[in-house]
Amino acid sequence: xxxxxxxxxxxxxxxxxxxxxxxxxxxxxxxxxxxxxxxxxxxxxxxxxxxxxxxxxxxxxxxxxxxxxxxxxxxxxxxxxxxxxxxxxxxxxxxxxxxxxxxxxxxxxxxxxxxxxxxxxxxxxxxxxxxxxxxxxxxxxxxxxxxxxxxxxxxxxxxxxxxxxxxxxxxxxxxxxxxxxxxxxxxxxxxxxxxxxxxxxxxxxxxxxxxxxxxxxxxxxxxxxxxxxxxxxxxxxxxxxxxxxxxxxxxxxxxxxxxxxxxxxxxxxxxxxxxxxxxxxxxxxxxxxxxxxxxxx
Amino acid sequence: xxxxxxxxxxxxxxxxxxxxxxxxxxxxxxxxxxxxxxxxxxxxxxxxxxxxxxxxxxxxxxxxxxxxxxxxxxxxxxxxxxxxxxxxxxxxxxxxxxxxxxxxxxxxxxxxxxxxxxxxxxxxxxxxxxxxxxxxxxxxxxxxxxxxxxxxxxxxxxxxxxxxxxxxxxxxxxxxxxxxxxxxxxxxxxxxxxxxxxxxxxxxxxxxxxxxxxxxxxxxxxxxxxxxxxxxxxxxxxxxxxxxxxxxxxxxxxxxxxxxxxxxxxxxxxxxxxxxxxxxxxxxxxxxxxxxxxxxxxxxxxxxxxxxxxxxxxxxxxxxxxxxxxxxxxxxxxxxxxxxxxxxxx
Numbered sequence: 001x002x003x004x005x006x007x008x009x010x011x012x013x014x015x016x017x018x019x020x021x022x023x024x025x026x027x028x029x030x031x032x033x034x035x036x037x038x039x040x041x042x043x044x045x046x047x048x049x050x051x052x053x054x055x056x057x058x059x060x061x062x063x064x065x066x067x068x069x070x071x072x073x074x075x076x077x078x079x080x081x082x083x084x085x086x087x088x089x090x091x092x093x094x095x096x097x098x099x100x101x102x103x104x105x106x107x108x109x110x111x112x113x114x115x116x117x118x119x120x121x122x123x124x125x126x127x128x129x130x131x132x133x134x135x136x137x138x139x140x141x142x143x144x145x146x147x148x149x150x151x152x153x154x155x156x157x158x159x160x161x162x163x164x165x166x167x168x169x170x171x172x173x174x175x176x177x178x179x180x181x182x183x184x185x186x187x188x189x190x191x192x193x194x195x196x197x198x199x200x201x202x203x204x205x206x207x208x209x210x211x212x213x214x215x216x217x218x219x220x221x222x223x224x225x226x227x228x229x230x231x232x233x234x235x236x237x238x239x240x241x242x243x244x245x246x247x248x249x250x251x252x253x254x255x256x257x258x259x260x261x262x263x264x265x266x267x268x269x270x271x272x273x274x275x276x277x278x279x280x281x282x283x284x285x286x287x288x289x290x291x292x293x294x295x296x297x
Numbered sequence: 298x299x300x301x302x303x304x305x306x307x308x309x310x311x312x313x314x315x316x317x318x319x320x321x322x323x324x325x326x327x328x329x330x331x332x333x334x335x336x337x338x339x340x341x342x343x344x345x346x347x348x349x350x351x352x353x354x355x356x357x358x359x360x361x362x363x364x365x366x367x368x369x370x371x372x373x374x375x376x377x378x379x380x381x382x383x384x385x386x387x388x389x390x391x392x393x394x395x396x397x398x399x400x401x402x403x404x405x406x407x408x409x410x411x412x413x414x415x416x417x418x419x420x421x422x423x424x425x426x427x428x429x430x431x432x433x434x435x436x437x438x439x440x441x442x443x444x445x446x447x448x449x450x451x452x453x454x455x456x457x458x459x460x461x462x463x464x465x466x467x468x469x470x471x472x473x474x475x476x477x478x479x480x481x482x483x484x485x486x487x488x489x490x491x492x493x494x495x496x497x498x499x500x501x502x503x504x505x506x507x508x509x510x511x512x513x514x515x516x517x518x519x520x521x522x523x524x525x526x527x528x529x530x531x532x533x534x535x536x537x538x539x540x541x542x543x544x545x546x547x548x549x550x551x552x553x554x555x556x557x558x559x560x561x562x563x564x565x566x567x568x569x570x571x572x573x574x575x576x577x578x579x580x581x582x583x584x585x586x587x588x589x590x591x592x593x594x595x596x597x598x599x600x601x602x603x604x605x606x607x608x609x610x611x612x613x614x615x616x617x618x619x620x621x622x623x624x625x626x627x628x629x630x631x632x633x634x635x636x637x638x639x640x641x642x643x
Binding site for chain 2 (some may be wrong): 035041043089092093094097098099100102103104106107108109110111112113114115117118225229232233236240267271273274275277278281282285286287
């Protein structure tokens with residue numbers, strides 16, 4: 001299969017890998033954002049994204065809004081939904097074990113998936129791309145405009161998150177709560193509001209990832225199952241408490257996966273991600289950029 | 298407790314001590330007992346009779362679902378050993394179930410006697426448990442959860458592409474014949490599964506109260522302190538994986554002939570998640586909780602299947618409600634109610 005190994009061919013694989021990688025990275029960012037503040041592996045993350053995508057789809061088809069506007073409104077709606085989810089379920093849970101909270105999000109995932117199937121149906125729907133699907137040629141390769149735009153939007157959102165966390169009061173508060181919730185509360189930070197904002201931001205990222213991913217597949221309630229598990233892998237490769245790690249993990253996974261699909265074997269591609277995660281964890285048990293929690297005895 | 302007069306006279310132990318033993322224990326022997334007091338024995342006897350007699354009075358599809366419950370109860374027990382006792386999360390237990398089911402079916406196809414195929418299934422799954430358990434030693438929390446999730450999906454992928462076990466078309470698993478007696482009927486197979494499950498329940502109860510069970514719980518509650526007391530973390534953590542995988546493999550070997558046809562898709566992530574739900578909804582860390590959880594989840598699914606489109610929504614909502622309202626699970630709630638009445642009005 002790897003007969004012609006031109007620069008253009010490799011470049012094309014890299015760009016396609018980066019496109020799917022930016023979806024993985026967005027999913028992973030949302031997962032890490034939630035994990036480092038509330039210690040929850042959020043299995044409902046994908047379903048929140050699917051719900052947001054359904055909202056965008058309804059706004060676009062039933063209300064005839066331009067897709068760009070529907071996209072932005074869906075992101076806002078998802079942020080509100082994320083905050084509400086935190087307020088109504090996660091904050092109400094009196095369980096103290098990490099596993100109990102994981103199970104809670106699994107229940108939430110089933111609930112949201114059931115809700116989507118009930119309200120929007122389980123049939124496949126076609127979601128439009130943000131740009132017309134034309135091809136540009138250059139450097140001996142051809143790229144689709146839509147996938148380039150997907151990659152660019154992904155990078156834009158990541159920069160936005162970085163700016164939020166670095167330069168705004170809310171972002172600093174989010175980092176403070178992630179570091180030491182009790183101290184942040186003692187310093188007078190409104191922890192509940194900050195956590196709502198964190199869950200809202202994560203839901204926004206999930207919806208963005210789902211909306212960017214939807215055109216390459218079809219919209220249905222189980223659409224995000226594969227990107228979610230890959231997002232988990234990306235987050236774990238990077239380190240569950242490291243935001244830059246999530247981005248690195250997402251792109252590394254996306255590109256490696258595509259290289260395996262093109263040059264090794266297509267059947268192996270699906271399980272390859274989990275081989276990567278096991279190898280990375282054997283060498284670095286807390287991910288590439290993650291740090292071990294220091295335990296007091 | 299109220300009608301235990303004759304039972305109390307039969308035993309030499311003073312009545313006062315036995316009356317207290319339901320809530321408080323004042324000797325090591327009491328702590329070792331699985332069944333305490335006359336009420337406990339009556340309940341156990343009643344449960345045993347109910348389990349034995351049910352297929353004679355119930356309809357075929359109910360017997361089938363009861364058998365399914367018993368198989369799921371085995372998997373829930375295996376998870377209770379791993380997650381409940383040692384605190385290691387597994388999101389890939391459907392993989393061990395699949396390994397057991399496929400090993401049993403493949404060995405049976407070679408003409409090996411049924412009981413040996415059961416042993417083979419346990420061995421294959423336990424070996425896989427060792428393969429996963431050793432690298433899992435370095436992992437904890439979310440990293441272990443995702444690694445085991447990957448294991449479950451990888452097993453599914455392997456089965457999907459392995460010609461020897463039928464790849465994606467699957468494998469036929471026949472009901473067994475032991476020493477000339479066939480277990481083709483639903484009721485006969487139910488009794489076989491019930492016998493095996495009861496034996497494993499007893500085995501796991503004994504494991505819990507042995508030094509191994511105490512070491513497991515020490516590893517869960519304070520790994521560093523356990524290590525300081527001379528408990529080898531790596532040994533006990535991987536042992537928990539091996540035992541858990543072995544039980545799950547046995548469950549798989551019983552599961553295959555029950556459903557009759559194995560396909561890789563039936564051992565998906567959702568099944569692994571369901572097993573974890575059982576343990577947590579029933580009551581994490583409580584062995585009877587695993588059985589209660591298995592019964593609750595299996596029953597809820599069966600009941601909700603009549604709701605069609607609403608079933609998944611309601612299922613998720615019920616799971617969330619249980620976790621929000623009662624973090625210690627259904628069995629934990631029952632213990633609280635029982636102890637409240639036992640100690641009333643204190």
